[in-house]
Ligand code: SF4
């Protein structure tokens with residue numbers, strides 16, 4: 295499991311140990327191998343599309359393929375990167391339900407040992423952000439006043455990650471489903 299600090303460190307040291315690093319791949323991909331086959335020679339239309347919809351685009355290029363940097367911001371799940379991709383690497387399949395069809399390669403988790411709420415300091419920052427995305431019935435559940443957990447409703451947008459004051463929200467690899 296990588297916490298946010300380790301995640302960004304992993305991006306910086308990617309050149310040295312790329313086989314061990316976990317990148318957040320852009321949403322709407324259903325065959326991870328396509329990133330390695332098609333991105334290098336592409337004009338990176340997905341980056342351009344994301345730059346148009348976000349204040350600062352969150353899709354970046356690591357020289358080999360593209361990845362999402364949740365340290366900049368979360369993903370709006372707008373689908374524009376998939377619409378722009380000319381090579382079928384990104385493709386919106388569930389047009390009626392873009393949020394649930396993102397198919398991220400990572401899942402978002404709270405690392406309990408870093409979370410200040412788990413140490414009994416009141417903090418609802420991540421829940422407030424999640425509520426702004428998903429509404430009142432959001433993906434961060436508290437057990438009592440403390441002990442938040444991310445539940446199945448999480449759409450992987452990453453909006454909560456940079457909001458956490460203790461870098462307790464991280465990513466773990468998710469299967470290619
Ligand atoms: S537009 Fe598609 S093929 Fe091109 S870099 Fe982005 S994901 Fe890869």
Ligand code: SF4
Pocket residue numbers: 320321343344347348352353362368369370371372373374375376
């Ligand atoms: S879905 Fe939208 S915000 Fe998310 S990476 Fe694609 S273009 Fe950027």
Ligand code: SF4
Pocket residue numbers: 402423424427428432433434444447448449450451452453454455
């Ligand atoms: S990544 Fe999941 S838990 Fe975090 S704001 Fe988005 S939906 Fe909520």
Ligand code: SF4
Pocket residue numbers: 404408409410411412417418419420421442457458459460461462463
């Ligand atoms: S914002 Fe961070 S520290 Fe606060 S409750 Fe959420 S995970 Fe814990």
